[in-house]
Amino acid sequence: MHTEPSLSVVLAGGGTAGHISPLLAIASAVRDARPDARLLAVGTPAGMEARLVPAAGLDLATISRVPFPRRPSLDLLRLPGRLAGAVRQAGAILDEAEADVLVGVGGYVCTPMYLAAWRRKIPIVIHEANARPGLANRVGALLGGQVAVAFAGTRLAGARHVGMPMRPGISGLDRSAARAAARTALGLDPERPTLIVTGGSSGAQSINRTLTASVGALAGAGIQILHITGRGKAVHDADGAPLAAPGYRQVEYVDGMETVYAAADLLLARSGAATVCEVAAVGVPAVFVPLPVGNGEQALNAAGLVAAGGALIVADTAFTPGWVRDHIIALVQDPDRLARMSASSRQLGIRNADRRMAELVLEAADHDRSASPKAASPKAKSVKQHGRKR
Template identity: 55%
Template structure:
């Protein structure tokens, strides 16, 4: 087996580095990790990149689709509150760290990059003292895994100022090039044909994260008549485990329900306004493409989704609606008038321009390659 210390020495000598990314579970962890991987490949085409994940996460689909090898390790769930599961956590961590250390040794890791969550924690512990670590935190309030990893990381990158991690450097969130280089007006006609949307009607894009969101699904589909009466088309990703039955209205723009959006670039290009959750990656993407938003933060956790939405709301590029307040009446009274007001939409879109860090992927990639060289 390959010694990871020897691998680091090879990287310092200019040999092709091996970068291990740990960002499994949800799309919010996986997509920034893959955007970082793509950026590393652009800078160092000879780099070897390996992703860590678990058998139950979205990474089993998303990582192979992007052309990267995936190594599976046992998950380490991180409960937010004291539970019986917490008592079994040390044993689970020990087993996962052992398996992860075997992977790092076998692939000859030169650097480990973690994005938080239950894949990152065992990666940090397995790499500690053996392989340089780079931590990326997308939320203003750091999670447990990144709080641990930051204590012994070579570099700590964060998305927004004020994130309380030692040595934090603000870089933004790594996003796919298909998003950061998106020309929405140029792709508009193609995007609407792709989804079967009206080519000319003002269009609302709706999604609730990779798994969908019941409150969003019910509120927006419940207002289908009001949307149709206002001449608004809808592209609604309801989640692969959910179903959505929407009444059809003759002579109205199409209301198109889909389980999942494979082409987010086309979805953004097709839309005039988006109604969605405000996970860190989603908020960053929406701002990057200049799309006016109605953010509906997830009502659980430590309030990070409301914090993610705040910069866009403060800039006049987005509205914020609490999940408990999102109803059919809210969609009819707030969202429908917004989507139908072309001048207001244009002003909100202009307010979004310039927000965020479009080069975050390459900035982080250079940090990672520098850490690998050391």
Template identity: 50%
Template sequence: MMVVLAGGGTAGHIEPALALADALRRAEPQIGITCLGTERGLETRLVPLRGYDLAMVPAVPLPRALTPKLLTVPGRLAGAISAAAGILDRVRADVLVGFGGYVATPGYGGAWRRGVPIVVHEANPKAGLANRLGARLTDHVFTGHPDAQLSGGRYIGIPIREQISQLDRLALGDKSRAHFGLRDDLPTLLVFGGSQGARSINQAVTDARPLFRQAGVQVLHVVGPKNAAEPEDHTADGVPFITVPYVDRMDLAYAAADMALCRAGALTCAELAAVGLPAVYVPLPHGNGEQRLNAEPIVSAGGGLLVDDSQLTAEWIRDNVLGVLTDTDRVVGMSEAASSTGRRNADDELAHIVLNVIREKRSEGR
């Protein structure tokens, strides 16, 4: 069997694709997997690191509005579709699975041209243009958000890494806190703002440092690599406050924490719900409001708090977060509520679907 995955550009597209790749290999160890990518996306680094083949197609960003740039799209898109079709031919693809982003549109076009079955997965509540197109070319459409706006979509959740989906936070808690230099007897807040950090989150949490110390709440603050070169220990009065540029092992960071304070990207929300880690969600203040929609089902279930970026201050943290973190019963209740909204096995479920699509296609050809 040979599967081609099309989901490049951002981690939100790439990580679910790689989680599916891992699940496919667990189910069928001899399966062949090739990922489509562009030279400008994170996939150029992430895909080879995970041990998968990467084949390049030209990037063709689709304008979101009617501008003169729209006139240049058809010619460039035709070239990208031809490149994708050539890759499908070369690897003798049985199926193409698209996750959206620049690389998905030529992938869908190439697969449709070659008669290769298409599977679409949309992680966000508002589907992008690429997946709206892909959904018109197949009956195999799946979503990561229960209220996703994509015709024919069936909700299965977002595929996440097995390292996260199978995490036992309670079993790894003490070990994880020791790994980061944290105490095992204090409530712990994990703060992160995405791969590069988030200025507003970093500022509010830094301003609140004395308040954390007074409340006896320790903090692991992932500030982003552009904001720090090395880890720093700001422990005072025996209450740790650790800042790090980045964390390679987010499973350990999740296990160390009692609550997170973070953005509300689709993948972040899926991971936190899956492991039952309650969170304070701070949606990006720009865009189409998608991040707020990502967090709302978790918050509505009681598994988190939601605050506008402009309202996040040290005082807001004092009034709304510290009291929760120091109330063990409430943290436990929020953890259970968050977990009730999570999907731990979306990777295996989607892998099962993809394998069935291949088998059905092959049986039809006999």
């Protein structure tokens, strides 16, 4: 007598924390909904996923990174061969995993994974995090994938607006209840007005420079600052010593952004998709300084929250010590305005996107299995030749 094989879900994406965080949140929600499901993540060997995915307890297989050149070059001539090789690697992983469904969140790894799944008629479910969709997810949508988006205005045919999958520790955060303990944990005074500045996991040199020049004015106004500089990007004074001032503290990294969101009266940050969506979910007032490179997606990410009154936005070139003095000091000292921003932000926040994505994934997989049930087969072997890690 044959028994029904357990559900096999393959999740592809990586390169940056902005792709990996929603992937892990979706994986966790799928596991909660279907504890019997076999989960496998697929990334590239050089991306952040090589560290973050195994650390989250999820198996990882890797395929070759195939960047798409933006202009004519030798790399463009090599692209067809490289892509074909990556598609073969992707297909071998899907076959050995006996995948029922492929979930893609964007990044270099997704295009070959989408192509390999399409050839095998494996259903594809896509999550697009940015307001302006990336190339890989545009390809996946053209191949017939079901599309979910974090921002309502994202232009992908047939897209459903589900929000940004995030960890329950963030989506369920009560900032008021957690504030005092969060400030203590971060080495801050629980009672002082608090500005927290971050450029993301890799830091932001222009933000760091402006803040370094503004510490005196901020401290003089009674504002304490936690400056998350980014790994390897500590800031120094004119003598080369780590910058120090009354009420100012710098760290390279904070593990667990919910602590940051709870502690901050105001957050100053880049406007990556995950940051914007998390800010809205928890209702922390924010000032966004969009990354000035790329295709302008960071400014688009922030546009809805800014229009709703939950955040301010300033161009990277306009973010100067004078702007800090004229705008941020007065804002941090105005609790009524901060409260209005927080309320406006939370009205836009979506806090169940992980569960909504899990429902889409299970619906796609179960529909495919009922239409063409698989024969029972042994559990997939370890994909050593493709670099599976745990």
